[in-house]
Amino acid sequence: MGVENINNIKCAFCDVPFKVSLSFEYLIESIKQISGEAGHPMQSMATETLDMLAGHPELCSRIDDKEILEENSELVRKLMAFLINPLNDNVLMAALFPPFGMQPFYCTQMFKDVVLGESKTLEIAFDLAEDLDKMLVSLLYHAYLLILDKVYGLNLYKDKPITLKLTDENSGLVKYFTTRIDTQYVRVNPLQNHKKLSDDELKQLFDKENDLDYWNEMIPLENFEFSGLMKFDYVDSTYDYVISQLKSDLLDKNAIITLDGFANVKNRIKSLIENPFLEVGMMAIHDFESSYNRNYIWKSIIPYQELSCEDYRDTFYEKALTEKKIVITNDLAKVDKNKVVEAFLKRNIRSHVVIPLILDSEVVGMLEFACSMPESLSMIQVKRLHELFPIFALALQRSKEEWNDKVRAIIQTEFTAIHPTVEWKFQETVSNLISQEYESSESAGIEPIVFPGVVPIYGASDIRGSSVERNKGIQADLTTQLHMVKELLCCEEPLAEIPLVSNLCYKINEFLSTVEGGLKAGDEVSILDFLRNEIEPVLNIMRNRFKDMVEPIDKYFASLDPDLKVIYSKRKDFEDSLTLINDQVSDIIDKEQVKAQQVYPHYFEKYRTDGVEYNAYLGQSLVKGLPYSDIYLKNIRLWQLLVKIKVARRVRKLQPELKTKLDVTQLILVHSAPLSIAFRQDEKKFDVDGAYNIRYEITKKRIDKAMVKGTRERVTQVGRIAIIYSYAEEIEEYRRYIDFMKSRKLITDNVEDLELEDLTGASGLRALRIEVNFDDLESEPFDKIRIEEVIKG
Template identity: 55%
Template structure:
């Protein structure tokens, strides 16, 4: 049954000017959520193209009531009823079936007297009422207010209907069955809620909403043939197949009924209640305020609610996170196009006043008072009166609504405050849309750009917002390029890590092979399983290989030999002879349970390497956070056998901040101090290392500005331009650079190497080194070195200086000291 009622709700059909005769039902006992959940759309089976039953206009049931009044001596209408009945004696055609409208036109005065018993004549100017023939669209009688409000030529009634070939007949069939169930079978549907429709004035495009209550007191349904008795199971079957009107017609044939009498309707203006409810529903949809169609729907409803079809509506949100250009948020839909005004134009305007004072600012005449660029643009856009409403959540302005009208003094606070109940809903909708947008932008950044450094995140948000704002599905991704920036690079590398790793591998594999060999050497084993002598030979061969040093592929082949040949043989001999259980069990117990090989020396090496890198990384992270506070810059860190980092500084990387070369000087001194702090820390933890490891450190100086571009395919930044490639090549090879004329590497344990190309670049560093020596951070003589040419990089030079490990003075990186030194 519930689906049946839902079909009634969906299939009420309108003509261009008129609504249908019958009310649409919604069950009182069901919540709206339940109705929507059960509203499963199915194709309606209905073969009717015309109304299949007889319908007749008649006043006989009304006249019968009037006759009862005339017989009641106590009725105040007794004399009026008698008078009317006497007049009707001379007009018998009004008592029977009325087939021609001319009958009513001929006896118009008598018709009005007749209908006065249905509609109070005293209320004809206030009440919107009308009477209709059964299933007809035009009323045969209506109040003055109806004719002016709904029946006028300039009024249009609208409703959403079904796009089907027989869409006009389907609602009539459903309504007919409702009345038949009520009048004939005494089956009362639990429905009373009236139907709502939209009324548009085609002259000024104003919109209002009405509902209608109908009365079928003077409508009767007469069977004109013998009917089948309906049982409970028949009613159940009908409502189970509520989409199949052909089945309904088999059970209750419509051509067996006649509808005789008339319907009366009363209409109520529910514009405010309806619009407020609809706006709240619209704003619950997260896409409404960001879509073009949704925005238009909101404006139309606001015009209706304010009873002003000329009102224009604007909405903006304020977000500190998402930007799509300038300081304007992605949701920036003011009355004046955002291309007309820059963000700074709003400073000192009525918008800023509303923002700061957190109150509605109403301007009845924009030509009055101080003129600003904002007022000028509003006037140029045909706006003469204007109102701004701040939207507030937790005492914070999250956005604004604005209303404008071309007529002077046409906006009042009363009109604006008619929307008062909606202001919190708008505020929540904006906040939710901001959060949704943030999530979309972040997801798009992850998809298109991967993880992004906070300093340049603004640029990626711009690019992501542009894609999301584009109406094209194939919107291209902007090139993200930062020009005229200065790079910084540093590395803290584990000296001899590859050699130490190989020694650890050799030691583990040798110990495991020797342990296996000792088990297989047992005479009893060899005697019982002669083929194992071949395995023993292979073990000796692998041991000799390990003593000569690991070559490419040796580790893999030895591990496969241990797992595929040694392990199965050891399990075999353990099962054959219980005396070997102990030695074999001890062998397997010493192996790593996950790797299946001995992992002792390698674990010592990996743990030592990890401990060093963790300390280096932790120092860089903590000090980098402080350096970002001095001036934001791009910074990324890599972990290999050591820790490397790239950084870039420059004006193009930041917004709303002014770059100065002083910040570059600051970061260069910061680099040196961080290197000292790292060297000291690694020197302190040497006793904690199970494998003896140490670090070498270098800084690469490159003073010429370059450009970097985000490579979409590789999801990373890379230098742009052929000339700048030399810098990347140098970075990859300088850790192995040799001092010219020697076999000595420029990087040495306990020292910091500063690599550069031009003499002009290094004077600054010498000043910093002098300061650090004076503070006791560095010691010894400053070495000035030339380096052997590298493939793709020649003419390199270096400064090298020793870290002072004896000085216990804390190597605290004080920003004030940094500033003082760089200012010299």
């Protein structure tokens, strides 16, 4: 249970619902124990303190008035010395609070210097929904953990560190601190009889760990009082936290490309280098002779509009590029002037660092820092980011690739990704637009591109159980890898007795149980992080220390995929099998679609998921200069059926080659009523037009889950083709095709006429389900079929 890992928290609280009181009683109990321990280094101090307390009973019970602390400040300091060593007053950050209080009643001088002040804001680092108070939510969770620990005896309260964010509004500097809370001097006092919770109720409680309102129903917080004091120790974790956050940021493809993403990266670098006035730039480069640098990521401190590529020649940028080393300029005012130096001085920038970002021995870009103060940037500061330079390089390279992909996509979308059948319409529309703009000074809008009266064709070949098989592959590979590391670490007695290794063995067994019980969202990532970040370092240490471990550990690492660094056997089998099927299905459709376009031009789009689907539209409005006839629709429908049979036979023939046994289910949706399609300018694609026609889209999206009425059987089954329709008139044409295919032994005599369960937004559906004949897979019975003769016959 930890608030940092919870999303969608439900919490109606606006304030702390329980009672709290400051008390030194439990600390005094510990001091009494010390006074009775002969030889304890603080025994005399404890005895002296207790003697002083005898004259101040107001400090020995609940303290409601802060003036009591002020009036007895010397004695309070003496008491607090048992918790915070006075010798560390200027070197440790620590503070003492009433239970769940927001203001410390005692703290070290360093805490005062670093944290306190009107310009400084201390808050929890992680984010929650905007309408929730992060500090309050965290406080409530800790209160519940203390209740479960001290009242219910569940021993759940762990000294889990909390990361706090300290912002100095004056300087803009952000720092992070890891905070540990000592609750040994806190007592939880039930104000009335508390409800005992059964095992089932506890399970329900933790199943709803993000629902604080439910928790309060089960354990009302107003029924408890927290008495005593809490000690907070603060450790500056800015470096570790920011490095971790930067790594996460740079995994996001938008971290460098977008303004917000790059601003976030810059702010983290400022925190890391501890310079709120730092300026940060990053550039993806091609070469200094290229005039295309603007086509890449170019977020330099000096805007690219002010300097040409030629201006960077013979500067510290070129030196960093050619020599592949960091170049620091302590004072730009004292170096030889050129356009780059003058541009920096114009902005009152005096010190500068440029870092080449290297990937596979090649410089892919530059990272630069600058500051208005001379000699304010040192190699020591830059080296704080050293471990991130390869990640910056990788992120920059990925952003370049994203950029190029986007450019290609825009070119395809705007200019070339228009199906040849309807290209004439776009040319006509643009011609009209240009003509109107020439004729009028006002800007003309693009007229809607609509094709009325077209008949839709839809088909899908879906991989049955692909998600199940994918999960099986992941489970098998993770199980294999966990067993391998278990055999390496947990079966050697000398190793198993090492506490760290013992803890790792416990985690391995826990993860094995998790995998065997079925993976949930996030489990795979957690296990892989554990294997990479906890197991691998230990194995490397063991390999260096124990000679007899070298061979088995090398064998383990050799078994990992060289790119993914994990066991990638069953998953690869699955992916290879899935890809092989999809490639074959797609290849059949592509080749047959060329033939279908020769029958009559029509709009066609295909897309791959865990299978292959396609949409087609046929009608006069799509084609200019070639009369349309219903005979073409019949041709395409029979073509579609024959292609489905061909796909089923090809996939069945592939079965011996598949390392993971996968097969396809296939369906066709029949929709005879003509509809309109329109080009959506915002989505750059065609979609059905008009509210009535939306029913077709709804049906298309849901039919693969349709059930045979009165059963739990899906209409789509392996080895069969489901022809789904709404009206009896629509299917008569298909019955003729089915009789023909029976005569050619393409399908069996097993033809089912099924009524389907109603779907949301689509009712009254039926299906003809035909069974493909797989008796002779070596023959090619399609080559001699002339579709036109079948249609006419």
